[in-house]
Amino acid sequence: MNDIPANAMLNAMPDLETRTGPEDHQNLRLWLRLLTCCTLIESDIRTRLRQEHGTTLPRFDLMAQLERAPQGMKMSELSRHMMVTNGNITGITDQLEKEGLVVRNKVATDRRSSIIKLTPKGRRAFKKMADSHEAWIQELFSHVSDKSRKAMFEALGELKLVAQTRLTPRG
């Protein structure tokens, strides 16, 4: 942490949370604060991925899923993990395949399915992106106190569970 008194500046900059008035409830403010953080960080990430690596967040996410699964993943698995519908996975996979970053392999036991894997080129490209991505995340979060990071991680774990339990997934 630095020396700036946090609460002093906290409402200095306009954002989505600014839209709440005093009459609003605390849960709504919490959600808007969450949304503001995410939007700020996410749009910065999108810009970086586009400008520095010529790619997009969904493409990066798909490659990240595959990086973790060296044995490959089925389209439907990707769909579940990325929380988007099937047809969209087809589209993103098409792009990546055209650029030689992933391959589709037919699976013998179920002729409807295919297994998607990163190619060596895809793995190299992903590593480069992931490294700079993580370095940037590290840098950003290094300005947040240990205490806050721990608290967020715990609390968001609970929220995530609630959300995953109660919200209808798409697909």
Added chain:
Amino acid sequence: MNDIPANAMLNAMPDLETRTGPEDHQNLRLWLRLLTCCTLIESDIRTRLRQEHGTTLPRFDLMAQLERAPQGMKMSELSRHMMVTNGNITGITDQLEKEGLVVRNKVATDRRSSIIKLTPKGRRAFKKMADSHEAWIQELFSHVSDKSRKAMFEALGELKLVAQTRLTPRG
């Protein structure tokens, strides 16, 4: 909170955070957890706004900004608050104006500018949406413990400050 042991189920469902392996750093996991929560909630909100109110999140956000500013707002102010570029505000405003939910008024002192306001119809429509939106947020967050909500609010306040200080805004 309910009786389910939170950590037991926490990694049961696939999501964006699932992509991290043990070698990844804690800050990256924190970010992915944050992103997962936001994505889950946000996509549910988008679906509800579309299905129940025939609108979208950016349109809702723009109206929410105006609701708080009865005196109206300039396009450029909206652009700053909503963290998107000028041209996009024009597009969203066009839609809302066509439906009679907002009006553009020319300002005498600066003939380049206009002031956007909610119409009475827009105010009514917004109130209806905002009420059901808030009720839904209340319901969701009521399943998160007080302790976690407080912790999140504080910690996200710090993160928001860091993000707003360090990330380049668009516009």
Added chain:
DNA sequence: TATTGTTATACTCTATAACTATA
């Protein structure tokens, strides 16, 4: 010269639905 707002463009993402081929 800089700012306000508009217009035009091009692209990605998204949900939805109809379709096929398998199971």
Added chain:
DNA sequence: TATAGTTATAGAGTATAACAATA
């Protein structure tokens, strides 16, 4: 009947850039 994946469609959001009018 249900599932895996594809295709087609239509719409929204976004950044970018060029532009006019005004400051």
